[in-house]
Amino acid sequence: xxxxxxxxxxxxxxxxxxxxxxxxxxxxxxxxxxxxxxxxxxxxxxxxxxxxxxxxxxxxxxxxxxxxxxxxxxxxxxxxxxxxxxxxxxxxxxxxxxxxxxxxxxxxxxxxxxxxxxxxxxxxxxxxxxxxxxxxxxxxxxxxxxxxxxxxxxxxxxxxxxxxxxxxxxxxxxxxxxxxxxxxxxxxxxxxxxxxxxxxxxxxxxxxxxxxxxxxxxxxxxxxxxxxxxxxxxxxxxxxxxxxxxxxxxxxxxxxxxxxxxxxxxxxxxxxxxxxxxxxxxxxxxxxxxxxxxxxxxxxxxxxxxxxxxxxxxxxxxxxx
Amino acid sequence: xxxxxxxxxxxxxxxxxxxxxxxxxxxxxxxxxxxxxxxxxxxxxxxxxxxxxxxxxxxxxxxxxxxxxxxxxxxxxxxxxxxxxxxxxxxxxxxxxxxxxxxxxxxxxxxxxxxxxxxxxxxxxxxxxxxxxxxxxxxxxxxxxxxxxxxxxxxxxxxxxxxxxxxxxxxxxxxxxxxxxxxxxxxxxxxxxxxxxxxxxxxxxxxxxxxxxxxxxxxxxxxxxxxxxxxxxxxxxxxxxxxxxxxxxxxxxxxxxxxxxxxxxxxxxxxxxxxxxxx
Numbered sequence: 001x002x003x004x005x006x007x008x009x010x011x012x013x014x015x016x017x018x019x020x021x022x023x024x025x026x027x028x029x030x031x032x033x034x035x036x037x038x039x040x041x042x043x044x045x046x047x048x049x050x051x052x053x054x055x056x057x058x059x060x061x062x063x064x065x066x067x068x069x070x071x072x073x074x075x076x077x078x079x080x081x082x083x084x085x086x087x088x089x090x091x092x093x094x095x096x097x098x099x100x101x102x103x104x105x106x107x108x109x110x111x112x113x114x115x116x117x118x119x120x121x122x123x124x125x126x127x128x129x130x131x132x133x134x135x136x137x138x139x140x141x142x143x144x145x146x147x148x149x150x151x152x153x154x155x156x157x158x159x160x161x162x163x164x165x166x167x168x169x170x171x172x173x174x175x176x177x178x179x180x181x182x183x184x185x186x187x188x189x190x191x192x193x194x195x196x197x198x199x200x201x202x203x204x205x206x207x208x209x210x211x212x213x214x215x216x217x218x219x220x221x222x223x224x225x226x227x228x229x230x231x232x233x234x235x236x237x238x239x240x241x242x243x244x245x246x247x248x249x250x251x252x253x254x255x256x257x258x259x260x261x262x263x264x265x266x267x268x269x270x271x272x273x274x275x276x277x278x279x280x281x282x283x284x285x286x287x288x289x290x291x292x293x294x295x296x297x298x299x300x301x302x303x304x305x306x307x308x309x310x311x312x313x314x315x316x317x318x319x320x321x
Numbered sequence: 322x323x324x325x326x327x328x329x330x331x332x333x334x335x336x337x338x339x340x341x342x343x344x345x346x347x348x349x350x351x352x353x354x355x356x357x358x359x360x361x362x363x364x365x366x367x368x369x370x371x372x373x374x375x376x377x378x379x380x381x382x383x384x385x386x387x388x389x390x391x392x393x394x395x396x397x398x399x400x401x402x403x404x405x406x407x408x409x410x411x412x413x414x415x416x417x418x419x420x421x422x423x424x425x426x427x428x429x430x431x432x433x434x435x436x437x438x439x440x441x442x443x444x445x446x447x448x449x450x451x452x453x454x455x456x457x458x459x460x461x462x463x464x465x466x467x468x469x470x471x472x473x474x475x476x477x478x479x480x481x482x483x484x485x486x487x488x489x490x491x492x493x494x495x496x497x498x499x500x501x502x503x504x505x506x507x508x509x510x511x512x513x514x515x516x517x518x519x520x521x522x523x524x525x526x527x528x529x530x531x532x533x534x535x536x537x538x539x540x541x542x543x544x545x546x547x548x549x550x551x552x553x554x555x556x557x558x559x560x561x562x563x564x565x566x567x568x569x570x571x572x573x574x575x576x577x578x579x580x581x582x583x584x585x586x587x588x589x590x591x592x593x594x595x596x597x598x599x600x
Contacts, residue, residue: 019498020498020500020501021498021499021500023500024499024500024503024504025413025416025500027409028409028410028412028413028416029413030409031405031406031407031409031410031413032409032410032413032414032422032423032426032474033426034406034410034470035410035426035429035430035433035470035471035474036425036426036429038429038433038467038470039429039432039433039436041444041448042433042436042440042441042444042467045444045447045448046440046443046444046447048447049443049447096343097343097346097347098343098347099343100339100340100342100343100344100346100347101340101343101344101347103340104337104340104341104343104344105344108337108340108341117344117348119592120348120351121344121347121348123351123585123588124347124348124350124351126524126525126528126584126585126588127351127354127528127581127584128527128528128529128530128555128580128581128584129528129529129530129531130528130530130555130558130559130562130577130580131354131358131528131558131577131580131581132354133559133562134558134562134573134574134577135353135354135357135358137562137563138357138361138562138570138574139353139354139357180350183347187347211329211330211332211333212333212337213332213333213336213337214329214333216336234435237435238435240437241435241436241437241438241439241440242437243437243438243439243530243531244530244531244555244559248559248562248563268437268439268531271439271443272439272531272534275443275446275534275535276534276535276538287443288443288447291439291440291443294437294439294440295436295437295440298435298436298437298440299432299435299436301435302431302432302434302435303432306431
C-alpha cells in the first residue's frame with residue numbers, strides 16, 4: 001500500500017490494488033458494520049449471561065412472585081409489575097400534556113414562542129436522570145407526602161388506588177418523575193409528526209371556515225394519528241428503561257400492591273441496586289435475564305414506534321433520539 | 322345560528338388555552354429542578370469542593386475533585402471511541418446508495434438508540450469487566466461510547482444529506498479524489514451541524530449514571546490509571562443522595578449544580594453553533 005493518495009484522482013490507480021477511495025470506503029464500511037455487530041453482540045452476550053436462570057426457571061421466572069437471593073429463588077413478576085404500572089402511570093400523566101405542547105408549538109404559537117418554548121421543553125430532556133432523582137428525593141417526595149397524597153386520599157380514598165399510608169416514596173412518585181422525563185420525548189416527536197402533515201390540509205380546513213382548533217381536530221390529527229401513537233410508544237420505551245431517577249424515588253420494595261402510595265420496584269432498579277453485590281452466579285444470571293427482558297421489550301416497542309411514525313411521512317428522528 | 326358560532330368560538334378559545342396551559346405546565350418541573358439545584362447547590366459549593374477529596378465516612382467536609390476529574394476522563398475516553406466510529410459510520414450511510422446493508426445499519430442504529438442505558442451497562446460488564454476482572458474507566462467509557470454511537474451516526478448521516486450534491490460534483494470535477502471530496506468538502510460544510518449532534522450526544526453521556534454503576538464503579542480517591550475503578554459525578558450524586566448524612570446531601574446538590582451547568586452549557590453551545598441554520 002505505497003500508493004500516493006493522488007492516484008485515485010485520475011481513477012486509474014496505476015499498478016495499485018487499493019486506491020485512496022477504496023481504503024476510505026472500506027474504513028467507513030467497517031465502522032458501519034460495528035453498529036450492527038454491537039447490537040448483535042449485546043443480544044448474544046446478555047442471552048449467554050442469563051442462560052443459567054433460563055435453564056433453571058424457564059418461563060416461571062416471569063411469573064414467580066418471590067425474589068429471594070439468599071434461598072436462590074428468583075421470580076421477576078414484582079419487578080415487571082412495577083415497571084409496567086409506573087410506565088403506564090407516566091403515560092397517563094405525560095401524554096395529554098405532551099400532545100398539548102406539540103399542538104401548541106406546531107399549530108398555534110407565534111414563531112418566537114415556538115423557538116423559545118421548544119428549546120425550553122427540550123432542556124427538560126437534557127437534565128440528567130440522577131438530578132431528577134435527587135430532586136425527587138428532596139423536593140417531590142416530601143411534597144407528595146405532605147400535600148398531594150393526603151388530598152388524593154381524602155377525595156378519592158374509596159378507590160384502592162389511593163389507600164394506605166402515605167410515604168411520599170412509592171409508585172406515584174416514580175410515575176410522576178417518569179412522566180417528566182418522557183414528556184420531552186413524546187412532545188418533540190409529536191411535534192415533528194405534526195410538522196410533516198401537509199399544509200394543504202390545514203388550508204383546506206380553514207378555507208371551509210373551520211376555527212384553528214377545528215382545523216387541528218378535523219384535518220391535522222386524523223392524518224397524524226399513527227405517528228402520534230408512535231411518539232407515545234417511543235415515550236413508553238424510554239419510561240420502561242429509565243433507571244436512576246425512578247430507583248431513587250420508588251421505594252424499592254418488591255411488593256405487588258394496588259395502591260399508588262405503596263413502594264414498588266422496577267426491573268431497571270433491581271439491576272442497578274443488586275448487580276454489584278450479587279451473591280453467586282445464579283443471582284447474576286437472574287439480573288442479566290431481567291436486563292435481557294428489558295432489552296427485548298424496548299427494542300420491540302422501538303421498532304413498532306418507528307414503523308408507525310414512518311407511516312406519516314418522512315419525519316426526521318434520527319439525530320434526535 | 323349565531324349562538325352556534327359563539328359556541329364554536331368559545332370552544333376554540335378554550336382548546337387553545339388548554340394547549341398553552343399544557344406548555345406552561347410542562348415547564349414547571351424544569352423551573353423547579355433548576356431552582357432547587359441552583360439554590361441548594363450554591364449552598365454546598367466551595368473551593369474545597371473542587372480541590373478536595375472525600376473525608377472518611379461520617380466526617381464533614383471534603384470535596385469531589387476525584388469525581389470531576391473522573392467524569393471528564395471517562396467522557397473523554399468515550400469521545401475518543403464513539404466520535405470517530407459514529408462519524409465514519411454516518412459517512413458510509415450517506416455515501417452509499419440505499420443498499421440493503423445501509424438500510425440494516427440505519428435500522429440497527431435506530432434500534433440501538435432505544436436500548437435502555439442500564440442494559441448497555443450490563444452488556445459492557447459481561448463483555449469487559451468480567452473478562453478484565455476489574456471495574457475500570459475504560460469499561461465506563463465504552464458503555465458511554467455505545468450510547469453515543471447511534472446518535473452520532475444518524476446525525477452525521479442526516480446532516481451530510483443536507484449538503485448539496487453539486488458541491489461534491491464541483492470537487493470531483495476539479496480532479497479531487499472522491500474520499501477527499503467527502504472529507505474536505507462535504508464533511509467540512511456539514512461540520513457545524515455534526516458538531517451540534519456530537520455535543521448533544523456528549524452532554525447526554527456526561528449525565529448518564531446507570532451504565533457507569535457497574536462499569537467504572539466508584540472510587541474514594543483519584544484512579545491512578547484508566548484500568549482502575551474511577552469515580553464520576555453522576556454516580557457520586559447517587560451514592561451521596563441515598564446516604565444518611567446531611568453533609569453528603571449538601572455535596573450531592575453541589576455536584577448536581579456542577580453537572581447541570583456542564584450539561585446545559587454543552588446543550589446551549591450546541592444549539593448556538595447552528596443558530597438559524599437548521600429548520
